[in-house]
Amino acid sequence: MTRMVPHPLLSLGLLAMWLLLNGPSLGHALLGGAIALVAGWALSALEPERLRLRRPGAMLRLFGIVGLDIIRSNIAVAGLILTRDRKGKRRSGFVKVSLRLRDPAALAVLSIIVTATPGTAWLEYDPETGVLLLHVFDLVSEEDWQHLIRDRYEALLLEVFP
Amino acid sequence: MTATLMWGALTWAQFALAAAACLASWRILRGPRAQDRILGLDTLYVTVMLLFVVTGLRVGTSFFFEAALVIGLLGFVATVALAKFLIRGEVIE
């Protein structure tokens, strides 16, 4: 089973996308399934390590938290742009956060979260020291942002990716 | 009644997105630096993609989705290539 389908998540995702784009039918299910299988083999030739996910509950909670945060920061940034930066009182700046995460897939998810949220931008990550450089749109205190990244997102990501 | 509602919403959306595309183009033309222009181009791609989706909604066909998907793909590849060029082009100089 593992040799036939080395990357079940990737193959399932590809099959789902194929069916979404072409409309569900038996022929497309067969064709998409074949393509998904071949893509799985190709990936296993490229990258020997398999991605393991634990605790789907924590992952769902992360999705919920991130969705809410994105809505909230959308409103906050839109308000800041409309009020002309609180009449010039807004200050932006760079924040350094040292991360405990080392797994590349987990870092990729964290980068999606940080960039998708308006108001924070991921600039640079140093794999030697694990220090992440962020740019924050509305910087009140650096410690708040370090706590936010470390406790709100990183802790959950550490649970999902062992 | 509902047709009028949707007509108003879609008209507003088309005007807003067209204005957004103009603002993004202004940033492309104005600069001042290369990274600003690329950021403007990326924004322009996303805005025009959304404009296509809204137009598809107005006309009632799903052909515009394929176009929107292609625009999204092209925008991604173009921006990545340009940003990469900013980093590497100066290394060679």
Added chain:
Amino acid sequence: MIWMQNLPLWVALPAALLVVAGSTLTLLGTLGLVTLKSFYDRLHAPTLGTSWGTAAILLASMLVFGWTEGRLVLHELVIGIFVMVTTPVTLMLLGRAALYRDRGEGSAEVPEAPPEPAPAEQP
């Protein structure tokens, strides 16, 4: 617009609200792109359009086409996921490019580069 004549209100009202909200957010994002002063501030502006601007418009389209076609329409999900996954890559690369260029010019605005690992000795 004739094809929308018999759209029920419970579909049309949320769809209209979503379309207006999404396009307005995108417009505000580009307004920020024009008015904000520094490049790193402007880097935040397009994310308004790529997060909820895109999501709201795609949700509205799913709602309307789902009702008129009489089945669950999920085409838009592909665009949504695609935008969600590619935006971080482009913005991160642009941010790094800007950082690299500013450091190359010795700008005082940006933080120092992390210390380079010692290069291997060339014989």
